[in-house]
Amino acid sequence: MANILVVDDEMGIRELLSEILGDEGHAIQLAENAQQARDARAVGAPDLVLLDIWMPDTDGVTLLKEWQRDGLLTMPVIMMSGHATIDTAVEATRIGALNFLEKPIALQKLLKAVQQGLSRAQESVRAPAIMPRPMMAAQVEETAIGASAMFAAQPQPAGIPSRMGGVPNGEGHGYTLSFDLPLREARDAFERMYFEHHLGREGGSMTRVAEKTGLERTHLYRKLKQLGVEPGKLAKKGG
The missing domain is CATH 3.40.50.2300 (Response regulator)
Structure with a gap:
């Protein structure tokens, strides 16, 4: 450090x-x-x-x-x-x-x-050795997220069916994708679920999540702050 x-x-x-x-x-x-x-x-x-x-x-x-x-x-x-x-x-x-x-x-x-x-x-x-910093992948447009803007993610307790018109995500994460929300809310909800999924999967590592999602980490930080996603809490859950 x-x-x-x-x-x-x-x-x-x-x-x-x-x-x-x-x-x-x-x-x-x-x-x-x-x-x-x-x-x-x-x-x-x-x-x-x-x-x-x-x-x-x-x-x-x-x-x-x-x-x-x-x-x-x-x-x-x-x-x-x-x-x-x-x-x-x-x-x-x-x-x-x-x-x-x-x-x-x-x-x-x-x-x-x-x-x-x-x-x-x-x-x-003669300072203590500093580990090399990981290099990031080139910035990629968020086409996948934009294409999925019509979906929404809402936490659902186990055993409760999804709302009418919703599509289960199929991965057992307790989320339901719904077409009933306004477009902006649906997009934000989907993106929140999307990033929480990858952060939990990667143990909260911003470097690996940036590589997985194809985003430059500067943009990833801003997106998570905008959505109210806290990587630290998800890292603890993933660990």
């Missing part, structure tokens, strides 16, 4: 990176601006920093220069931006940034960059 500092003024980006890297087993510290990043660095050097370039108080490149000037750039820093030019990326690398990620950040690139950064830190500090 590594200690990773995520510095970004967008709350959605901070939360998403925290969820992804936290699921990989890392301890995540969040900062929404340069001052909070300075305070976090003053407490101690993290194993890795993900640093946004464009921030309201002090931009990431300026903060990187400060750390270099003050001898605080002792950890790998990966820059992030959705608007930076090639010149900005080159300047950040020249100052001491290890890598540069363009937003929206692809999951494979994120995990690869983090793994490389932690490996670089190990070489210089």
